[in-house]
Amino acid sequence: MSMKNKPTVILLKGNGPVSINNELMELITITTSHGFIGFPLKQLRAQKVVVLNDYDKFLTIEKEITTKPCCFIFSYDELQSKDFDLIKSEKLEILK
Numbered sequence: 131m132s133m134k135n136k137p138t139v140i141l142l143k144g145n146g147p148v149s150i151n152n153e154l155m156e157l158i159t160i161t162t163s164h165g166f167i168g169f170p171l172k173q174l175r176a177q178k179v180v181v182l183n184d185y186d187k188f189l190t191i192e193k194e195i196t197t198k199p200c201c202f203i204f205s206y207d208e209l210q211s212k213d214f215d216l217i218k219s220e221k222l223e224i225l226k
Contacts, residue, residue, distance in 0.1 A: 145200060150174050178201065
């Protein structure tokens with residue numbers, strides 16, 4: 131079985147509305163209640179997306195970047211160009 135066809139799992143947190151895999155949700159509710167939520171990445175739409183490569187930084191990033199709306203993403207697997215093709219955003223930032 132090929133691993134290439136499996137979607138990358140991403141963790142999401144932040145504030146503002148996002149559409150993940152054609153499901154609309156308000157991130158601030160999830161972030162406040164649970165910290166973050168995980169999804170297979172099939173499609174993500176958000177006004178501003180910040181990708182983090184450091185898990186510990188991901189856990190506290192909303193204290194540093196308070197821009198609204200903002201969607202923070204972390205993945206244990208490094209995101210590939212195929213993953214970035216699935217992210218539709220006006221602003222995309224990658225924090226190393």
